[in-house]
Amino acid sequence: MEKLVIKGGNPLKGEVNIQGAKNSVLPILAASLLCEGQCIIHNVPIITDVDMMLEILRSLGVIWQRQGHTLIVDSSKANKYQIDDKLMRSMRSSIFLLGALLGRFNNALVSRPGGCDIGERTTDLHEKGLKSLGAQFGEKGYMVKAPNGLKGAEVYLDYPSVGATENIMLAACKAKGVTVIKNAAREPEIVDLQMFLNKMGAKVSGAGTAEIRIIGVDKLNGCEHRIIPDRIVAGTVLLATAMTKGDVLLKDVIPEHLELIIIKLREMGADIAIGENEIRIKGTYPLKPVDIRTAPYPGFPTDMQPIMMVGLAIAEGTSIVTENVFDARFKHVGEFRRMGADIKISNKTAVIKGVKRLIGTYVEATDLRAGAALVIGGLAGENTTIIEKVEHIDRGYEKIEELFGRLGGNIIRIKE
Structure with a gap:
């Protein structure tokens, strides 16, 4: 059985090449x-x-x-x-x-x-x-x-x-x-x-x-x-950088595939510069609230919904996230609440009132993208976060602990 142990608080900095999709x-x-x-x-x-x-x-x-x-x-x-x-x-x-x-x-x-x-x-x-x-x-x-x-x-x-x-x-x-x-x-x-x-x-x-x-x-x-670059992995790195007030250059990306994600991050206050096959993001504080509605492409991707939600959990104000693609894609909300997030669910809508900080604790990855969201919540949060059921994360992220470790995140994998 493997777990991820994350000590939050380090701003992510550096360069990263995005894996294939x-x-x-x-x-x-x-x-x-x-x-x-x-x-x-x-x-x-x-x-x-x-x-x-x-x-x-x-x-x-x-x-x-x-x-x-x-x-x-x-x-x-x-x-x-x-x-x-x-x-x-x-x-x-x-x-x-x-x-x-x-x-x-x-x-x-x-x-x-x-x-x-x-x-x-x-x-x-x-x-x-x-x-x-x-x-x-x-x-x-x-x-x-x-x-x-x-x-x-x-x-x-x-x-x-x-x-x-x-x-x-x-x-x-x-x-x-x-x-x-x-x-x-x-x-x-x-x-x-x-x-x-x-x-x-x-x-x-x-x-x-x-x-x-x-x-x-x-x-x-x-x-x-x-294979083309993975736009969801790229979006995960972008959100993690914004949440940790970091400064990261993403290389080997296709910015056009991330258009709506970039728009929403800019609305949240992130400073984003786009080049040819690369994106540079600088996080600012505090993050601003935004509303999200998932939809088939070119709408906002459902796979980014949990990742965006954990970022909005520390935005200064109230955000609304509407999930229009999958009918049970809010299972991660309970784990976010364990970290101190203030989120209320009504049918396919989540109302998120931003808190000042997330607090590390024991949490469990309920699916692939929810697990990645917990990782970046831990990187941005206080104290230590321990994530179980990391096999979900490994389905779509290549050695996520090395990905964020290279950028200065304090994250290790342990076996029990």
């Missing part, structure tokens, strides 16, 4: 299953979600090797379309393999995915889209077949789901004919997936807009690709 690399690794050759993927973060995806790919016959932050993935000998239930439940992103398996084998035998408990995360839209392409679902749910092969179709998503958009993209790449996804999700990670697929020889256009068009091809080949 978790939410980009996972669907891209699933997409590599469609390829009958070797893919070289750079800027892959060393996180447990990537480890689990690689374990699943190995179980399907994929051969891979890691060289630091580069993965060499060879799917030419992949010969299985069944994924063990325990592996499926190890992560939410295992669901992407459903579209990839159908695209490769016209068959898939999987169970429902796992992942963070942040509310209802149905797969209805995934199923609707794949059925439109000719997939047939068995009575047990995910015994899926396309006996006549997948065929292009027009798919309208009732909600711009990132996962459903990506799953349909993967399945449609080798389907016969043309697939059009309407009301598609527009996240930067979907654009990155399109770039990877097209490098393999797919014909995908429109990613980043509400309509994506895929012309099916017979074969996909190997390619080389670099």
